Amino acid sequence: MQGFGEQSSVEADPEEDVPKMPFIHADLSDCFTYASHQNAVPVLRAIEINNVGGLHLENIRLELTANPAFLRPKTWTIERLIPGDNLPLRDRKIDLDAAYLAGLNEAERGEVTLRLLSKDVVLEAQHFPVRLLARDEWGGVQGMAQLLPAFVMPNDPAVSKILLAAADILEKNDHPSGLDGYQSNSPQRSYMLTAAIYAAIAATGIHYAEPPASFEERGQKVRRPGRIIEEKLATCLDTALLFAAALEGAGLNPVILLFRGHAAVGVWLIKRQFGNTVENDQMEVRKALASHEMVIFETTGVTHRPPITLEVAQHALDHRMSEEAAQDFSAAIDVKRARSGGVTPLASHEAPQRPAEDADSGGAFHPLSLPAIPSFNDLPGLTVEEKPTNAAGRIDRWQKKLLDLTLRNRLLNFPTSKKTIPFLCTDVAYLEDRLADGAAIQIVSLPEQNPIGERDETLYREKHGRDLNIGFAAEALKRDELPSPSAGKILQRA
Incomplete structure (x- = not known):
């Protein structure tokens, strides 16, 4: 109760009469690499301006900048924004700086800034942290699963040498030396091509390098085929990408398998693909294996001394493909399917390396012999109507x-x-x-x-x-x- 003569008062809210500023809603990619530029990954997935306040604005502009300058600045001019407007911007074309991304040797942090200005007054500003990856770095399943096939490089000169060696191995074992992919329509032929490529890579004397922790989620730097052969070091992801490049170069359809803390490779024995570029269901891989349409194998088997055979390398993944280990399966990434979707191999800006003459192969072991031609069950066929003959x-x-x-x-x-x-x-x-x-x-x-x-x-x-x-x-x-x-x-x- 107030005393006599006292005046009652209500404290005014100082923010009550202040109009709310427009708000920027933006959906930006949070991870970039040179492969993002090459495969047209957008910087802005969506952007709109919500004029939640009572301001009537004219001739305002929205500015986008980045620090460091991995993309080119962009300015949108908005003629009018009336109270309650929700304006989506259709022009989302942002040019990445290819030279900057191509020159990154180490990952670094960056920031994208969006500012809404009326004349020189900043009405609203938003800051978005981003990861800028090295040119040879893959960002992991979460952000860059579909871009992993960009690091499968069948045109690398080192892959050509592997394929030549595979052709020689086929010829020495009384098989046709042509790297003819699926032209023969024979799963047995596809398997023998794979076996020859396995033997050729095993003969290079590659040593195993431990990958970083959780690479399948966070990503890692990737060695190119030429660098693998030159340094004779490779992680499981490096060897998987190397095999995928050689298999693709031979006309076969490879699949990269990602598990928790591990990577391997598979190959279709017939001209097939998965229904999706990134297949997260382990059962789809198991069905392809059960129908003898695909084989998968442990790629690090070539780093053993002596190298394990392809047959042993196949069984080395049995425990990873069991139902009990399904929770450790991350994805199967179909390279051919990705190519159909426009994901191209990473372009090379490096000068070709001159191979050292009579380089030490790094292993005193005999070349692997090819396995016997496998006998697969007849593949299931499709029932079709019998067509007339006249x-x-x-x-x-x-x-x-x-x-x-x-x-x-x-x-x-x-x-x-x-x-x-x-x-x-x-x-x-x-x-x-x-x-x-x-x-x-x-x-x-x-x-x-x-x-x-x-x-x-x-x-x-x-x-x-x-x-x-x-x-x-x-x-x-x-x-x-x-x-x-x-x-x-x-x-x-x-």
Whole structure:
């Protein structure tokens, strides 16, 4: 209770009459390397300005800068921002400084700053910490899983020497010396190519180097094939990437396997790929192994003295692929699938090294002999309709499928509905030929395949002049797949 003569008062909130400033909402990548620039990984995934206060603003600008200057500054001019506006910015093209990223030998911390200014008055500022990785550094599964195939470099000169040695090994063991990939349509041939590459790499005398802790999550520096052969040192990830490069150079489809604290490699024995570039389900790998469509092996077996054989290297991963060890499986990264999505090998800016003559191989062991040609079970086939062998039979089949030539026939007049399944086809004539040949065409969900990944489709098209989805659809058609823009659940219902 107040005393007589006292005046009551209410303390005013000094912030009550102060209008709130606009707020910047931005989604930025937090990790960059030279491979990010080469594969058009966007700096800005999304950005918008929310004018939550009562200010009416005109001719304001948004400035983006970086410290250090690994990207070029950018300024957006906004003519008007009225109270309550929520303005997304569509122009998200930010140019990374390729020379700066290519010159990084060690990782460093950086910061991206966004400032909203009215004339010279700063209305809002946001600071985003980022990791700048060395040119030869991979950032780990969490942030850069899809970019790991960029470090698979089949065009490195050292890989060419390995492939030549593999061809000689094949010839000395009375096998055709051609590195012909899947041209023979024989899983046995694919296996023997893999065995020859394994023997060729084992003969280089590589020694094992311990990888950093949790490299599969945090990433690590990666040695190029030439550096591995020159230094004769390699971690498990280095050897996995080296094998993947040689297998890809021989025309085979390699897969990089990442476990907790370890890496290995696999190879498709038939011309196949996983449904996704990054496959996190261990069961998908186990199914491919059970059907004899793939073999996986321990790549560090070549660093033993003497090297272990390919057969032993295969069994060395049995415990890692068991159901009990499923929690330690991180991912299987399909290199061919990544190439279909536009991830290219890391470009080399290094001068070619002149190989030392008669260099010490680092191991006094006999070259590995090739294993016997394996006998695989017959692979499961697809049941297809038996096609007619003459013109009369084909006409009869067409008539049975197409009798009504009026607009009531949905084969001629197909209205769009909830049951319509759109698809992306880059070569209708080829599709028609495959269907006429009785091929079974599988329709897959383009959003689930996710060929774009963390990259920006528009930026990639502007930089490379190619559409990621169109490129993926062209590759998919070759393996009898039609991508549909529908989401997986919608596609299943349709």
